[in-house]
Amino acid sequence: MTRSQSCQSRMHWVGGPLLGLLATMVLACIDTQRPIVLENAHQAAAGYSEDRSQVDLVASEVGGQSVFLPATLVLTAGAGRSIHLVNTTGKPHGVRIPGLGVEVLVPPGGETVTELPPLEAGRVYAVACPVDEAHSRASLVVVPAR
Numbered sequence: 001m002t003r004s005q006s007c008q009s010r011m012h013w014v015g016g017p018l019l020g021l022l023a024t025m026v027l028a029c030i031d032t033q034r035p036i037v038l039e040n041a042h043q044a045a046a047g048y049s050e051d052r053s054q055v056d057l058v059a060s061e062v063g064g065q066s067v068f069l070p071a072t073l074v075l076t077a078g079a080g081r082s083i084h085l086v087n088t089t090g091k092p093h094g095v096r097i098p099g100l101g102v103e104v105l106v107p108p109g110g111e112t113v114t115e116l117p118p119l120e121a122g123r124v125y126a127v128a129c130p131v132d133e134a135h136s137r138a139s140l141v142v143v144p145a146r
C-alpha cells in the first residue's frame, strides 16, 4: 500500500460517519422547526392578551423627513382602543385612517388622544398624515383578542 492509498482509505473511513452526522443534523433541524411553526400558528389563532388599550404614535422628523414612530401600531380587536399622538415638530401633523373614518390634527408641539371605533381582527389599516403628503406612512395591525 502506497502512502497515497493509505490516506485515501483513511479519508473514506472518516467521511462516512461525518456524512451520517450531517444528515442527522439536517433531519434534526427539519424535525424541530416544524412543531414550532404549528405551535405559533395555534397561538395566533387563539388570540393575544392585551395589557393596554392605547398606543403611542409620535410625529417627528428624521433627516428632514416627516415620519411616524413607530411605523407599525398593533392593537387587539375590540372597542375602547385609542391612539395617543404626539407632535414633536414645529409644523402641524395629524393622523388619518380612512378605513376607520378617523382624522385628527395636532398643532406643533401638541398631543391628543384619538378614540378609535371598534376594531375588527385581521385587518391592516393605512395610517397617513392629513396635512403632509410627503409624511411617511404607518400601519395599524389589528390582531385577534384572546
Ligand SMILES: [Cu+2]
Residues within 6 Å of the ligand: 059, 066, 092, 093, 094, 129, 130, 131, 132, 135
Ligand atoms: Cu405629518
